[in-house]
Amino acid sequence: MASLYDRLGGKDAIAAAVDQFYEKVLADETVNHFFTNTDMEKQRDHQTKFLTYALGGPNEYGGTSMKKAHEGMNIQPEHFNAIAEHLADTLTELGVEQADIEAVMEKISGLAPHIIHQ
Ligand code: HEM
Structure with missing residues (x-):
């Protein structure tokens, strides 16, 4: 079966979703402080990879494991849940x-154990 990534329209759909998801994440004081030192381009890249992965598209991580990508951030369950909810809201919209x-x-x-408390 085609992945959700394909069914939604591949790269173009991701681009639309990234803008929406990005706005929500940066407007949310629970999590936006994680991204203070992240430049815009990197941020966009992060969200694009995030959504591509989440929607079952090609893996564009370039080998960085989720554990490594979030190392030293000490992300808590509530941060993880906030991000997950922004994703769900974006998809609903x-x-x-x-x-x-x-x-x-x-x-x-399923990714939570690799991302939380690293
Ligand atoms: C399922 C959930 C998540 C996925 C799939 C995901 C995915 C990613 C990916 C692919 C990268 C880039 C790694 C690289 O290019 O080397 C990254 C980096 C990052 N993630 Fe996540 N992430 C998730 C959850 C979170 C959460 C909950 C937070 C914080 C609340 C977070 C904050 C960050 C930050 C700050 C970076 C580094 C950005 C930079 O380069 O400055 N992520 N994540």
Whole structure:
């Protein structure tokens, strides 16, 4: 079966989602401080990779594991949940079906042990 990434329209869909997701993350005081020293371009790159991964698209991590990517950040469960919720809200706004959103959330939850408390 085609991945959600493909069904949503691949790269163009991701670009639209990145803008929306990015705004939510940076407007959220629970998590925006993590990105204070992140430049805009890197930030965009982060969100693009994040969403591509979340939607089952090609892996563009270039080998950096999720554990390594978030090392030293001491991300707490509430930060993780806030980010996950921004993703779910973005997908809802883009008209993604509930069942697909749930599948994405399940995938994201599986990453929690690699991202939280690193
Ligand atoms: C499922 C959840 C997540 C995924 C899939 C994900 C994915 C990624 C990826 C792909 C990178 C870039 C690694 C690289 O290019 O070397 C990254 C970096 C980063 N992530 Fe995440 N992330 C997740 C959750 C979070 C959370 C919860 C936070 C903080 C609240 C966070 C904050 C950051 C920051 C600050 C960076 C570094 C940006 C920089 O280069 O300055 N991430 N993440």
